[in-house]
Amino acid sequence: MGVLQLKNLSYDYITKAGKVHALKEATATFESGIVYAIVGRSGSGKSTLMSLMAGLDVPKAGEIFYRGESLHSLDRDKFRREHIGMIFQSYYLLPQLTAVENVELSLELAKYRGDKRKRAEEMLTLVGIKREQFKKRSTQFSGGEQQRIAVARAIATNPEIILADEPTGNLDNENSMNVVSILIDLAHKYGKCVIIITHAAEVAERADVVFKMDDGILFTQ
Ligand SMILES: Nc1ncnc2c1ncn2[C@@H]1O[C@H](COP(=O)(O)OP(=O)(O)OP(=O)(O)O)[C@@H](O)[C@H]1O
Numbered sequence: 346m347g348v349l350q351l352k353n354l355s356y357d358y359i360t361k362a363g364k365v366h367a368l369k370e371a372t373a374t375f376e377s378g379i380v381y382a383i384v385g386r387s388g389s390g391k392s393t394l395m396s397l398m399a400g401l402d403v404p405k406a407g408e409i410f411y412r413g414e415s416l417h418s419l420d421r422d423k424f425r426r427e428h429i430g431m432i433f434q435s436y437y438l439l440p441q442l443t444a445v446e447n448v449e450l451s452l453e454l455a456k457y458r459g460d461k462r463k464r465a466e467e468m469l470t471l472v473g474i475k476r477e478q479f480k481k482r483s484t485q486f487s488g489g490e491q492q493r494i495a496v497a498r499a500i501a502t503n504p505e506i507i508l509a510d511e512p513t514g515n516l517d518n519e520n521s522m523n524v525v526s527i528l529i530d531l532a533h534k535y536g537k538c539v540i541i542i543t544h545a546a547e548v549a550e551r552a553d554v555v556f557k558m559d560d561g562i563l564f565t566q
């Protein structure tokens with residue numbers, strides 16, 4: 346069944362110049378414990394696909410199933426809050442907050458019931474941020490560290506699915522590999538379904554499964 350299943354998903358943008366067919370009948374199954382890479386040229390529809398999988402947008406045709414249940418019948422915001430963790434190329438940490446506060450905020454927004462500070466500290470430790478750095482403002486970290494904090498934030502609520510759109514796009518090779526290793530661990534050690542959109546061959550190489558997109562078509566083999 347898979348944790349996330351896409352059936353004939355299509356999406357188009359309406360522009361002044363006409364319709365852009367950004368996604369054409371994408372069908373795929375994503376399983377827990379597996380790292381997927383989605384590769385493809387700029388404009389091929391990768392981010393469009395990701396925003397549908399995250400429940401941020403609604404497909405124009407086709408359906409998404411979460412553990413066999415159609416997103417049509419689920420509350421999309423609740424689905425995203427409970428089951429999806431997102432990571433982006435530009436980390437989107439709040440600059441006025443410390444590392445630990447950035448992670449705590451996401452727990453707050455998700456109405457996390459446990460000890461938020463404790464959970465945030467555990468997550469930062471998991472991604473390799475040292476305790477003495479927890480109270481430093483997020484702007485005072487390096488790019489690689491900021492992305493690791495963003496990963497801590499994405500996984501704090503223990504989502505089953507991690508969606509990462511070019512997570513290493515702003516990082517040098519060493520930091521890229523570091524972030525990818527964390528993402529791989531999330532799948533292989535913690536059973537998450539990890540989906541990484543990437544242009545980097547060395548990132549795609551480390552995924553268990555590589556899907557390719559070309560001109561709105563998703564190739565799953
Ligand atoms: N908001 C929008 N309005 C109109 N067209 C859009 C919009 N967003 C994306 N598109 C178009 O849809 C297509 C797919 O875009 P998308 O952003 O999904 O590609 P991508 O594979 O993520 O590209 P990149 O690798 O550059 O991030 C492109 O032709 C793009 O121009």
Ligand SMILES: [Mg+2]
Pocket residue numbers: 391392393510
């Ligand atoms: Mg994109």
